[in-house]
Amino acid sequence: MSELRELTAAQALGRIEAGELDSGDYFDAYARAAGGDQLGAYLWCAQPGGAGSGGEPLRGMPVAVKDIFCTEGIETTAGSRILEGYRPPYTATAVTRLSEAGARLLGKTNMDEFAMGSSNENSAYGPVRNPWDAERVPGGSSGGSAAAVAGRLAPWALGTDTGGSIRQPAALCGIVGLKPTYGAISRYGMIAFASSLDQCGPLTRDVTDAALLLRELQGGDEMDSTCVGIEPGVELPSRADLKQLRVGVARDFSHEAEGVERGVADAFARSLDVIRDLGAEVGECELPHAEHGISAYYVLAPAEASSNLARYDGVRYGLREDDPGELVEMYETTRAAGFGAEVKRRIMLGTYALSSGYYEAYYGRAQRVRTRIAEDFAAAFESFDLIATPTSPTVAFELGARTENPLAMYLSDYFTVPMSLAGIPAISIPCGLAEPAGGGPRLPVGLQLTSPAFTETKLLDAAYALEQAIGFDGRPPA
Amino acid sequence: MIEREQVLHVAKLARLRLDDAEVERMASELSSILEHVERISNLDLDGVEPTSHVVELENVMRPDEPRPSLPRERALEPAPDADEGAFRVPSPQA
Numbered sequence: 388m389s390e391l392r393e394l395t396a397a398q399a400l401g402r403i404e405a406g407e408l409d410s411g412d413y414f415d416a417y418a419r420a421a422g423g424d425q426l427g428a429y430l431w432c433a434q435p436g437g438a439g440s441g442g443e444p445l446r447g448m449p450v451a452v453k454d455i456f457c458t459e460g461i462e463t464t465a466g467s468r469i470l471e472g473y474r475p476p477y478t479a480t481a482v483t484r485l486s487e488a489g490a491r492l493l494g495k496t497n498m499d500e501f502a503m504g505s506s507n508e509n510s511a512y513g514p515v516r517n518p519w520d521a522e523r524v525p526g527g528s529s530g531g532s533a534a535a536v537a538g539r540l541a542p543w544a545l546g547t548d549t550g551g552s553i554r555q556p557a558a559l560c561g562i563v564g565l566k567p568t569y570g571a572i573s574r575y576g577m578i579a580f581a582s583s584l585d586q587c588g589p590l591t592r593d594v595t596d597a598a599l600l601l602r603e604l605q606g607g608d609e610m611d612s613t614c615v616g617i618e619p620g621v622e623l624p625s626r627a628d629l630k631q632l633r634v635g636v637a638r639d640f641s642h643e644a645e646g647v648e649r650g651v652a653d654a655f656a657r658s659l660d661v662i663r664d665l666g667a668e669v670g671e672c673e674l675p676h677a678e679h680g681i682s683a684y685y686v687l688a689p690a691e692a693s694s695n696l697a698r699y700d701g702v703r704y705g706l707r708e709d710d711p712g713e714l715v716e717m718y719e720t721t722r723a724a725g726f727g728a729e730v731k732r733r734i735m736l737g738t739y740a741l742s743s744g745y746y747e748a749y750y751g752r753a754q755r756v757r758t759r760i761a762e763d764f765a766a767a768f769e770s771f772d773l774i775a776t777p778t779s780p781t782v783a784f785e786l787g788a789r790t791e792n793p794l795a796m797y798l799s800d801y802f803t804v805p806m807s808l809a810g811i812p813a814i815s816i817p818c819g820l821a822e823p824a825g826g827g828p829r830l831p832v833g834l835q836l837t838s839p840a841f842t843e844t845k846l847l848d849a850a851y852a853l854e855q856a857i858g859f860d861g862r863p864p865a
Numbered sequence: 866m867i868e869r870e871q872v873l874h875v876a877k878l879a880r881l882r883l884d885d886a887e888v889e890r891m892a893s894e895l896s897s898i899l900e901h902v903e904r905i906s907n908l909d910l911d912g913v914e915p916t917s918h919v920v921e922l923e924n925v926m927r928p929d930e931p932r933p934s935l936p937r938e939r940a941l942e943p944a945p946d947a948d949e950g951a952f953r954v955p956s957p958q959a
Contacts, residue, residue: 476939570920583918612925613918682902693879700880702952707945714957715880723882731881735872735891736898738879749902754915756905761916793894794901810919840919 391416392539393862396448396596399542403446410447411436414491417449421494421540426525427515428535430454431462432494441489445603449493451541453532455502456482456587457576458492465578466500466510466528469725470705479576480608481545481587488603493541496531500727501696502552502580504528505799508790509729516786517560518863519830523783526556526799532590533560537863543591543600547577549584550684551778551803554815557590558778558833561817561861563850564590565597566803568840569810570615572601573608581691584684584807592861594816594851598623601843622844624851629665632849635672635771640805644678646798648781650821654832655777658818661856662775672767672774676759680805683760685797686740686753687808692730693737699725732793761809768839773849776802778815778833782823806837813837814850817859828864867895 391399391413402408415435422432429451441447452458455465457475464470482492499509507515507530515530517523518538525534529546533556536544546553548566557564565588572587579585589600598621606616636659642652663669701707701721708720726734740749767774780801789796806813814836820829834853838846872891876883883891941947946954 473943476935476942609927613920613922615920615922676908679905679908682905685898686902697880701945702954703940704943705945709955712955714955717955718880719882722880726881728887731883731887732891732894734879734881735875736895739867739871739875739895739899742875742878748906751915752905752908752910753902754917755910755913756908757916758913759908759910761919794897797898797901808916 389539392420394542395592396542397599400446400448410441414447414449414493417493417541421451421535424540426518426534426538426540427513428496428531428538428540429494430464430497430512430531433492441491443489445485445489448490449542450485450490451493451496451532451535451544452482453498453529453544453546454495455498455547455578456545457578458482458495461495463495463578464512465502466498466512467725467730468511468706468727469699469722473704475576477576480573480610481577481604484604484606496529496535496544498531499528500730501578501692502528502547502549503692503729503733505551505555505796506784506789507531507556508786509727511727514786517783519561519783520828523785523830524559526559526779526783528552529590530556533557533562533564536560536590536592537562537861543589543596545587546590547585547587548807549581549688550807551800553588553590554803554813554833554835555779555799557815558817558831559783561831561859561863562590562592563594563597563814563816564588565601565814566806566812567601567605567843568617568812570613571617571812571841571843572604573611573614575608575610579695581688582695583691584688594624594847594854597814598847617841617843621847624848626848626852627855629662629667629849629852632667632773633771634662634667634669635767635774636669637672637674637677637774640674640677640802641776644780644801646780646801647777648821648824650823651777651779651781651832654819654821655834658834658853658857659775661853665852665856670771672771674763674767674774674805676756676763677805679756680760680808681797681801683753683756683808684800684804685736686749687757689733689737690740690750691737693734693741696730696734729793757808760805764805764809764811772838773846774837776835778802778835782821782830782832784823802835811837811840812843812846814846816850816854817861818857819859867892867899
């Protein structure tokens with residue numbers, strides 16, 4: 388049965404369509420594997436058996452969903468103690484769209500609390516382990532989804548990305564992760580972290596699967612006015628070369644940037660050779676403000692979070708600490724007991740940045756830096772079709788390595804945050820293995836490609852051609 | 866540098882009760898994060914428009930027609946304390 392779980396989703400779907408594989412058997416193989424999860428990837432999973440073969444086009448394909456998506460009647464915690472036991476009265480649009488496309492919910496995956504983190508160590512329900520090395524993190528915040536897909540506990544999964552939370556864990560686990568253009572997929576029922584940045588997307592074994600899932604997920608939604616969908620839809624990738632494409636690389640925002648591990652830099656440089664071999668022109672581009680992405684992001688995202696998380700007050704859902712009996716004390720003690728350290732830190736940071744006397748110096752300036760970053764990309768796309776960067780400065784790090792230093796953790800997102808601020812699509816694909824800086828067995832490295840807003844079909848096509856040429860073997864060591 | 870008093874003030878605004886150890890840690894951690902963030906204070910941003918949202922959208926309207934909403938009982942179901950069709954909370958003056 389384990390060989391079934393080596394198939395990509397598209398391969399399995401092909402066998403189901405050809406009548407060679409029973410969709411119920413396929414679902415059950417995953418439900419059993421997820422039930423025996425040793426990685427901490429799942430917070431809840433479906434039982435084998437049960438009803439439904441699922442309709443067209445996804446024919447009962449199992450899908451794992453990050454626990455940030457509301458699922459009616461099924462516990463949804465966003466990795467937080469404050470939502471322990473919460474059973475939402477409705478389902479997120481993204482999950483509904485997949486059900487309507489014939490997919491079946493396989494499980495809810497572990498995550499950093501409220502999607503705040505880059506290692507999955509901020510979950511109230513324990514860390515997730517990297518399938519390539521159990522002593523290392525899978526990345527975050529969609530760490531459960533990434534580990535489940537890489538560890539053969541799910542064929543594919545949904546995650547969310549606010550500043551890199553799909554792409555960075557995909558890179559660290561050796562799989563594909565796509566953050567679509569802001570506005571491509573509905574955020575309705577996706578528990579809010581930073582509303583102007585949050586975007587749902589697929590974590591998959593390969594680029595074709597990412598396109599297959601994105602095709603069903605994208606589309607406008609009257610419940611989310613910022614969601615406009617991708618016109619005219621998403622095509623499955625088929626490109627064999629990169630001829631006629633111009634790929635930009637920014638000096639301060641590439642393998643030559645400070646803090647990039649040697650192994651990551653080498654793998655990235657080799658990928659640039661592959662890109663050239665496929666016929667693309669690789670040139671130097673300018674992204675002068677990208678290096679300030681982290682500074683702007685860690686003002687804007689916490690500011691939005693401090694507002695979004697005001698709703699957890701012990702009144703309408705989730706935890707309540709009743710002890711002192713007076714209303715404001717109830718709010719304060721409930722939030723103190725329900726939120727973890729990182730969430731408190733971000734709420735404090737965001738509240739400070741928005742407070743009287745500091746608003747313009749922090750929030751106002753950060754919003755202007757955001758404009759500059761978006762303008763940099765727009766200018767670069769005048770001369771280049773795609774921009775390439777490493778996804779993460781390092782391969783997967785050891786559990787506990789960055790928990791005592793919040794700033795070091797934040798810098799994990801150095802290469803992924805600017806695209807989020809600009810709202811443009813970006814994909815991470817595995818581009819090889821590299822030895823970690825401290826030595827040890829080789830671990831996956833991610834390559835990130837980004838392109839203008841709503842050009843997902845073009846981005847996926849290029850990523851596909853590159854994926855075929857790189858020929859990465861995505862199986863973690865047994 | 867963020868002082869202890871500032872941490873306590875912001876915690877009050879954020880409705881977060883912090884213990885002494887958390888206040889100390891928060892003061893030093895926020896200081897080091899803000900030190901990094903302050904790199905943007907040297908950039909020339911005169912005349913740059915702020916971006917609050919990347920999608921350029923006009924107001925999205927729909928016809929103002931009544932339709933069913935979430936039933937009251939369903940909305941109250943996840944509440945820690947509900948009574949007589951309402952959320953019950955401690956008195957503000959208790």
